[in-house]
Amino acid sequence: MRNFYLIFKKELKSYFASPIAYVVITMFLILTGYFFYNSFALFSTISFQATVNPMLAKQVGLLNITESVVRPLFGNISVILLLMVPLLTMRLFSEEKKSGTIELLLTYPVTDMQVLLGKFLSCMAVFAIMIALTALYPVLLIVFGQPETGPILTGYIGLFFVGASFVSLGIFASSLTENQIIAATVAFGLLLLFWMISFSASLAGQTFGDILSYISITTHFEGFAKGVVDTEDIVYYLLFITLFLFLTLRILESKKWRG
Amino acid sequence: MIEVENLTKYYGNYYALKGVTFSVAKGEILGFLGPNGAGKTTTMRILTCFFPATGGKARVAGFDVFEEPLEVRKRIGYLPENVPLYKDITVEDYLEFAAGIKGVARRDVKNAVTKVMDECVLTDVAYKFIGELSKGYRQRVGLAQALVNDPEVLILDEPTIGLDPRQIIEIRKLIKNLAGRRTIILSTHILPEVSMTCQRVVIINEGKVIAVDTPQNLTAKVQGASRFLVKIDGPSQDVMKELRAINGVERVTRRDEYGNNGVGEYVVEAIKDRDIKRNIAPVIVNKGWALLELRPQEMSLEDIFVKLVTKE
Numbered sequence: 001m002r003n004f005y006l007i008f009k010k011e012l013k014s015y016f017a018s019p020i021a022y023v024v025i026t027m028f029l030i031l032t033g034y035f036f037y038n039s040f041a042l043f044s045t046i047s048f049q050a051t052v053n054p055m056l057a058k059q060v061g062l063l064n065i066t067e068s069v070v071r072p073l074f075g076n077i078s079v080i081l082l083l084m085v086p087l088l089t090m091r092l093f094s095e096e097k098k099s100g101t102i103e104l105l106l107t108y109p110v111t112d113m114q115v116l117l118g119k120f121l122s123c124m125a126v127f128a129i130m131i132a133l134t135a136l137y138p139v140l141l142i143v144f145g146q147p148e149t150g151p152i153l154t155g156y157i158g159l160f161f162v163g164a165s166f167v168s169l170g171i172f173a174s175s176l177t178e179n180q181i182i183a184a185t186v187a188f189g190l191l192l193l194f195w196m197i198s199f200s201a202s203l204a205g206q207t208f209g210d211i212l213s214y215i216s217i218t219t220h221f222e223g224f225a226k227g228v229v230d231t232e233d234i235v236y237y238l239l240f241i242t243l244f245l246f247l248t249l250r251i252l253e254s255k256k257w258r259g
Numbered sequence: 260m261i262e263v264e265n266l267t268k269y270y271g272n273y274y275a276l277k278g279v280t281f282s283v284a285k286g287e288i289l290g291f292l293g294p295n296g297a298g299k300t301t302t303m304r305i306l307t308c309f310f311p312a313t314g315g316k317a318r319v320a321g322f323d324v325f326e327e328p329l330e331v332r333k334r335i336g337y338l339p340e341n342v343p344l345y346k347d348i349t350v351e352d353y354l355e356f357a358a359g360i361k362g363v364a365r366r367d368v369k370n371a372v373t374k375v376m377d378e379c380v381l382t383d384v385a386y387k388f389i390g391e392l393s394k395g396y397r398q399r400v401g402l403a404q405a406l407v408n409d410p411e412v413l414i415l416d417e418p419t420i421g422l423d424p425r426q427i428i429e430i431r432k433l434i435k436n437l438a439g440r441r442t443i444i445l446s447t448h449i450l451p452e453v454s455m456t457c458q459r460v461v462i463i464n465e466g467k468v469i470a471v472d473t474p475q476n477l478t479a480k481v482q483g484a485s486r487f488l489v490k491i492d493g494p495s496q497d498v499m500k501e502l503r504a505i506n507g508v509e510r511v512t513r514r515d516e517y518g519n520n521g522v523g524e525y526v527v528e529a530i531k532d533r534d535i536k537r538n539i540a541p542v543i544v545n546k547g548w549a550l551l552e553l554r555p556q557e558m559s560l561e562d563i564f565v566k567l568v569t570k571e
């Protein structure tokens with residue numbers, strides 16, 4: 001427990017000792033803020049026109065702030081996370097392999113599991129900070145409108161699971177190589193694949209299509225953004241996280257890469 | 260304290276260790292000597308449980324490295340080759356991290372770190388980032404992290420590589436001061452290092468141990484104390500001829516530090532087990548030359564090493 005905490009603390013410190021965490025968080029906020037502003041501005045323009053022209057309101061049926069702002073917001077955040085998380089995870093093992101510090105770390109009296117969890121949770125902490133800062137957007141909505149709070153809460157729960165899944169896959173990619181660029185690229189590629197695989201579901205046959213859309217991360221996030229928490233989705237994310245953490249552990253234990 | 264038995268290691272199908280056997284007694288400083296690629300780092304990585312051997316046995320501080328790696332790691336301090344350290348952390352923070360993770364009790368961490376920074380002369384740079392330090396300081400941080408939990412066994416892989424002569428002397432002094440309670444294995448491919456710091460030497464080449472002994476015994480064993488340095492004032496050509504003519508002399512070489520005539524230094528080597536000590540002086544004196552100096556010359560570890568390796 002103490003070892004895990006020490007590694008967690010050290011990793012968290014080194015995130016903020018380099019500019020990486022600041023740059024990623026800033027870019028993330030700029031991008032999400034931009035998307036938020038766009039959908040919010042569109043919504044208020046349409047609402048304003050609708051007050052003048054009630055016919056329009058009926059036509060577009062867009063006057064629900066939850067439907068037209070909150071849901072796209074979570075959709076956008078999750079896509080931007082897909083781009084940003086690999087940048088947070090890429091250094092976790094790659095850097096240690098490249099500089100050789102992994103040799104010292106793994107000859108200290110720590111288990112591979114403590115090292116992995118320390119690194120995983122330190123990245124989750126940065127992720128949590130990043131996500132917490134986006135709370136500004138729903139707060140603005142609550143100040144200026146009456147969104148349902150349910151979907152906002154479930155949306156954040158969903159983001160948490162999506163983020164943890166991204167981080168676990170990112171760490172796995174980082175454990176494969178000593179090159180950070182390769183780690184980020186592999187993580188990004190795999191995540192994108194998991195994201196888009198449901199697109200081909202409609203082309204595939206019935207059973208295979210079902211499997212594809214079950215595998216897809218997107219499918220399981222939709223419910224959260226709508227305000228529905230389904231245990232099946234939670235189970236999916238937990239399986240996903242466990243699988244990649246387990247694979248990373250296997251890579252760490254595999255003595256092959258050590259020589 | 261450390262027992263290594265018939266250790267083998269394959270990298271793919273490359274045979275890096277071909278049955279290495281040696282042991283280190285408690286409190287001893289053992290020099291692990293060999294040219295680059297001999298298998299020193301490989302052996303040390305096995306002893307520190309970084310990776311397992313392909314075959315053989317190794318015990319450190321009473322624990323098997325394959326069966327109880329965590330127990331072994333608790334009891335060692337390891338300085339890997341080239342001293343890999345985190346750059347984005349201060350010296351003090353890093354040593355506190357190392358102390359904690361190596362199991363120093365929470366309330367003792369501060370003390371342990373202060374003490375080890377003192378010992379390794381790091382107090383001045385306590386708040387500097389490791390990435391900003393010079394190689395000599397980094398080496399000392401590496402040594403400090405190895406020492407911070409006061410381990411029974413120290414494993415140092417080429418601790419003076421890449422340092423300038425002054426830093427080398429400092430590090431050697433530090434290592435010598437560490438001796439006593441601790442058991443130390445120190446690898447090096449620089450020979451004088453061993454005779455300066457170690458009580459016993461294991462010489463390894465191409466994955467095999469080719470000699471184990473004290474530096475002094477090794478010297479004696481290979482050369483049989485039959486090399487002399489003679490300083491003579493006389494014509495060079497004639498001196499060489501006369502020296503070569505002495506019964507039992509195998510080879511005479513001149514050291515070219517002086518002019519061709521006048522004073523010259525000659526190295527006289529005897530055939531193995533032949534005593535020529537008594538025969539040199541009379542010859543010189545009979546010829547009427549001045550004998551300025553006559554002393555046995557020890558073979559350096561360099562010479563020994565070349566002899567041992569070429570004998571194989």
Ligand SMILES: Nc1ncnc2c1ncn2[C@@H]1O[C@H](COP(=O)(O)OP(=O)(O)O)[C@@H](O)[C@H]1O
Pocket residue numbers: 258259270273275293294295296297298299300301302
């Ligand atoms: N990870 C590795 N993969 C393949 N060969 C290796 C690896 N590490 C070392 N070797 C080879 O094993 C031999 C012994 O290496 P090493 O133990 O590092 O020697 P030393 O430390 O004595 O210089 C060398 O020939 C080296 O090239």
Ligand SMILES: [Mg+2]
Pocket residue numbers: 296299300301340416417
């Ligand atoms: Mg080496």
